[in-house]
Amino acid sequence: MHRTALLSILACGLGWAQADDSQPASSNVRGAAYPRVHADLSVTFRLKAPDAKKVQLNTGSDDNGLGKGPFDMTRGEDGVWAVTTPPAIPGFHYYWFLVDGVAVNDPGSETYFGWAKESSGVEVPEKGADFYAVKDVAHGDVRVHWYFAKTTAAWRRAYVYTPAEYDRNTQARYPVLYLQHGSGEDERGWTSQGRANFILDNLIAEGKTKPMIVVMEQGYATKPGPPAAAPAGGRGQSGAFEEVVLQDLIPAIDAAYRTLPDRAHRALAGLSMGGGQALQIGLTHLDQFAWIGSFSSPLRGGLDLKTAYGGAFADAEAFGKRVRLLWFGAGTAETQMHAPALQMHQALEKAGIKNVFYESPGTSHEWQTWRRDLHEFAPLLFQ
């Protein structure tokens, strides 16, 4: 049989789209043909639902890079509903279908813990950006590490990135970046959605970043006892998280891994809710952290430089001697986060408090912003 004909038959059998410029998203499960990303970054979604009256693509929020949803999907004769979005902003975007109002994950997509549940997600590639790609470089392991937290009286799970050289250089000790996810996400977010391990692998291979350990935990913690009124849907409470970090997590990591266990070699950063936690925990415990990063984080109330964060900013000179890096990031398309972050940056500058502000061009409250944040932030650490 002629090879083209054979391929055509195979393509048909696999449910492939007609020959066009599209590719299955890299975030799909093995072998799934949809969603597909086109050359212009529009994305085609499909779902079989012959008996449904209405099927929509839900993008979760107005500033999701797929565009403002929900998008109505159109029923084909085969009972398969489809929609092609406008060209998307590059990056990772959560989504799910609404089938007669019920949230339905796409069986073609891997799941990603976001929106306080396992959600579908689609990766839209950014032309020319390969800083988070799996490249031909040495790769660190991402370790699922269990430890017991006295604060919560429970075993907890941390994700721990160790750089590629860690297992070879068995005498070396490494600095540690504690890196937190956002609300509705968990300890899996930074490697699964954020590709933090590949970002670090690439930066380290290029010699741009010092080899470091990265610890990613769940930013929720409640003390034992009668249940408090937690937000519904798994978002969980973060009230005891500060205590977990200081009393349980850091000692557990310093005991299990070859860390440099002092403030000069310990950084704390996070995105959104995690950025707020980084500022709160970091700035009020400068004996523990010398490097602090806040990615797309809402600021706490107004900023009174005398009293904010336990008075950390009250003495600019002392702060400058103590803190090696205070870093803010925001995407230009996330107006609610960008303006306050820029404002804080400027107010601090004016008060003589050195800090860095980075803006991610064209991206919103999404993982592409935070991937870029990490890519900019990590090279500054521990230098």
Next chain:
Amino acid sequence: MHRTALLSILACGLGWAQADDSQPASSNVRGAAYPRVHADLSVTFRLKAPDAKKVQLNTGSDDNGLGKGPFDMTRGEDGVWAVTTPPAIPGFHYYWFLVDGVAVNDPGSETYFGWAKESSGVEVPEKGADFYAVKDVAHGDVRVHWYFAKTTAAWRRAYVYTPAEYDRNTQARYPVLYLQHGSGEDERGWTSQGRANFILDNLIAEGKTKPMIVVMEQGYATKPGPPAAAPAGGRGQSGAFEEVVLQDLIPAIDAAYRTLPDRAHRALAGLSMGGGQALQIGLTHLDQFAWIGSFSSPLRGGLDLKTAYGGAFADAEAFGKRVRLLWFGAGTAETQMHAPALQMHQALEKAGIKNVFYESPGTSHEWQTWRRDLHEFAPLLFQ
């Protein structure tokens, strides 16, 4: 306010069931009240779908421990559909809802890669069985390890369990068990659904099992080139998997970890499809493996002891000298796997080929069988 009243209000706000003997399943996402497992091991499922005409609980297969589905769910006045199953068989059971025929994962459940897609799953506890619980013992890390496979010309992801002492005893070398998942599952299955790391942690802590490395890979591999006709839905092809194991995976693991890199310290086992792979790859490469385990695996065609597996069984005496362990397991409730495995065990015994047959009481083609298999199998390795 009286504390009972307060708790009652809180419980109401959290969507909890009325006070009864039930508990949220441990497989749920953080804070999700449903599914709930009752004291008699019946399970209550709920899904809000006000506009649906028909909602069912799908259990995937006839021998799912939840019972033979699909179970029709009943609509409440609030648009929430519910069903309580008969008492379930203990263990981990995949499930999903069918909302007017569309497969819908439960937003209250974590997702687990099975049935070639991310599926919901429910953990039904087994009274008195704590061999897979998170206990107060030293825990090994589960590492996500990336390596490049020349066979497929692609980066692949292995999950690697290192025993708790691995990072302390930096001069010690360890034997390796290669442990494979079943069809429609992947490299995450053995730790996520199977709790293999906790099983090993507990066995090692009790001194019943030698500390070992466990490597879990995806049992699918295709060589580069024009796409072959793969099974639909992400099950993938396993044609090149043998070559990946022998040419790529084992060398990569021996290079990255402190292994004992010889056949005497290398075991190969798997469940279902993975058990078939273990027999096929192991028995035809006895220069590489001295310990082989097949859990609930379908036998390949008839068993001709002279020719099967490249003639591995043709010389019973030579086989006995060479192979340290040949192990078969099956659940008594999985008739399609139990009978052939028992038959093979007996035929081999009769032919003078020493082998072990273990049966898991009352369990079917499910993870509780395979957890027990691992719990029985691992202590026999490398002794």
